Amino acid sequence: MRKFIFILLSIVVLVSCHTGEQGDDVLLDKGIKVFRYDRLQYEATAMNSLAALQKMSLDCPRATKILIEDVLMLGRVDEPNINERLCAYYSDTILLRIMQDATEKFKDMTSLEKGFTDGFRFLKEEIPAFPVPTVYSQISALNQSVVVGDSLLGFSLDKYMGENYPLYRRYYYDYQRRSMTPERILPDCFTFYLLSLYPFEWRPGHRSLYDVILHQGKIHWVVRQALGYKTNGEVLGYTEKEENWCKEHGKELLKWMTERGHLSSTDPMLIRAYTHSDPNMILNGEKLPPVVGLWLGMRLIERYMKQHPDVSIATLLERTDLGSVTLD
Incomplete structure (x- = not known):
């Protein structure tokens, strides 16, 4: 059973489900x-x-x-x-x-x-x-x-x-x-x-793991702001142990992914491994937290927004090319 489905349909007013005439x-x-x-x-x-x-x-x-x-x-x-x-x-x-x-x-x-x-x-x-x-x-x-x-x-x-x-x-x-x-x-x-x-745009030159986690990261980061969560891990449902692991090993993990060509990869199975809830990735003998790519994406967006204080949330969501962002 698939957990989520996106159904984009034309607008129809739900009379009793809501007063659709109200703004x-x-x-x-x-x-x-x-x-x-x-x-x-x-x-x-x-x-x-x-x-x-x-x-x-x-x-x-x-x-x-x-x-x-x-x-x-x-x-x-x-x-x-x-x-x-x-x-x-x-x-x-x-x-x-x-x-x-x-x-x-x-x-x-x-x-x-x-x-x-x-x-x-x-x-x-x-x-x-x-x-x-x-x-x-x-x-x-x-x-x-x-x-x-x-x-x-x-x-x-x-x-x-x-x-x-x-x-x-x-x-x-x-x-x-x-x-x-x-x-x-x-x-x-x-x-x-x-x-x-704000769907992800699958286009030539914009379909790598890096592109995916940046897009997913900005969506989840905005959700954090909208719902007032204190940490990125809260948005993803992390335990305190998982959150601490990411904070401690985030830079190391990003370097490891870069050295192995993971960030530039367009392999759908590799992308799924970093963005799916099944925790099957191993680093230095340790199993990585689930959807660790999304946590990294959120962390990169945090860095991007600090580097670009003039960028609004509206602008962030509209942008499809954020350039190169690092955790250094």
């Missing part, structure tokens, strides 16, 4: 409210509520279209028997249990809503034209953690039940489960929303 300033003044689409799913499938099923289709057409066509891949949303297929899919006993557990675990969204509001306010202040999305929660049947569309951002509660959630132990490795906690919802959502607005 970003009004939305942020009132504060972001997470629309509980997951509750509609539960009522429609577990409780056989026709009213909830109709509300999903009529009041939240975009969220329903993404769920049916792109997340679950059950068919086209306009097929005659698609509602029956959807209900049958969620009638699975495991999914019913997940929906019940998610409803219980996420009774209160106040903390998350504050995080979304503060983060989007920060980005709106830095980038006046920044589009603030409608935010909703769903149950994706353990598929995508985050879905993104034009002015739409959804996250799947069933992918953030906590690393010790019993069901996860049956289907996921330890390194996967550590990122499946409620604390990862905000950084994941902001990271992938920003990546949808």
Whole structure:
């Protein structure tokens, strides 16, 4: 199962999922409210509520279209028997249990809503034209953690039940489960929303590991600023030990990567090794922290911003060529 998917679709107003007629300033003044689409799913499938099923289709057409066509891949949303297929899919006993557990675990969204509001306010202040999305929660049947569309951002509660959630132990490795906690919802959502607005440009001369970690680094660094994290490691979900290792060995690691031609490599497997959560890289007999390339990218962006105090966050995000940056 892939954890993330980027779905870039045309704008469609979600009537009940959010008052799409309101502008970003009004939305942020009132504060972001997470629309509980997951509750509609539960009522429609577990409780056989026709009213909830109709509300999903009529009041939240975009969220329903993404769920049916792109997340679950059950068919086209306009097929005659698609509602029956959807209900049958969620009638699975495991999914019913997940929906019940998610409803219980996420009774209160106040903390998350504050995080979304503060983060989007920060980005709106830095980038006046920044589009603030409608935010909703769903149950994706353990598929995508985050879905993104034009002015739409959804996250799947069933992918953030906590690393010790019993069901996860049956289907996921330890390194996967550590990122499946409620604390990862905000950084994941902001990271992938920003990546949808500022995608990496795969072009000749701009596809090396160095290019990738700089781009990923600037996205994660901006997320750190927006959410007020104290360290780069917090954004990536590092333990204190992993954070300290990176601080102690960052320059050594960068030198090691340069000497072996890793930074200039365009090998997708090598790039994945530095940017994927599976910790399988070894340096001097020690296993490197997961996604260590992203930590390095954030550290390089920190250095770049100190060297260029006139560069705003808006400018940083727009730039695709940051030149050569070192940790010296």
